[in-house]
Amino acid sequence: MHKIVVAITGASGSIYPKILLNKLQSVKDQWSSLGIIITDNAKLVWKTELENDDYNSFDDAAYFSKNDFMAPFASGSGDYDTMIIVPCSMGTLGRIASGISDDLISRAADVILKERRKLICVVRDTPYNLIHLRNMETITLAGGIICPATPSFYSKPKTIEEVASTVIDRVLDLGGIKIKTYRWGN
Helix, strand or coil: CEEEEEEECCCCCCHHHHHHHHHHHHCHHHEEEEEEEECHHHHHHHHHHHCCCHHHCCCCCEEECCCCCCCHHHCHHHCCCEEEEEEECHHHHHHHHHCCCCCHHHHHHHHHHHCCCEEEEEECCCCCCHHHHHHHHHHHHCCCEECCCCCCCCCCCCCHHHHHHHHHHHHHHHCCCCCCCCCCCC
């Protein structure tokens, strides 16, 4: 059983955490704890892009404020094994790469990395500058996974949700969550 924390930052791409959380709800038998951190900017972007406030409607999850350093995943003894930051803003990425734990997202990411667990950063900004690339390299060298929100088209997606799902299915695979998804050559 996984213990997962999902962090949602203010980068564009609210469809990604929406689909991720919906898919995690459909595989509740694979996780025992789901923590959610959503920044104020992320709430604003979600409302702008998706025209709702459904980010707070995942009943099986525990919500934490960005300054709640008493959250169970703010310590290695909390035993959370997976953290997914989706979308991961370049500011968040930079703070994590620099070891600046000034909020719960960056602290939890620091804990995940120091405990050698899975950190998956779904970066969405484009294009990348050299600072972004070096921050991605630093996180990769520290054991994190950079998974750009770059969809695939092998499965011939027909809706924006299906396009976004190609990214989220990959993220869930990387997190060790078993889901039914398109497999190349199958």
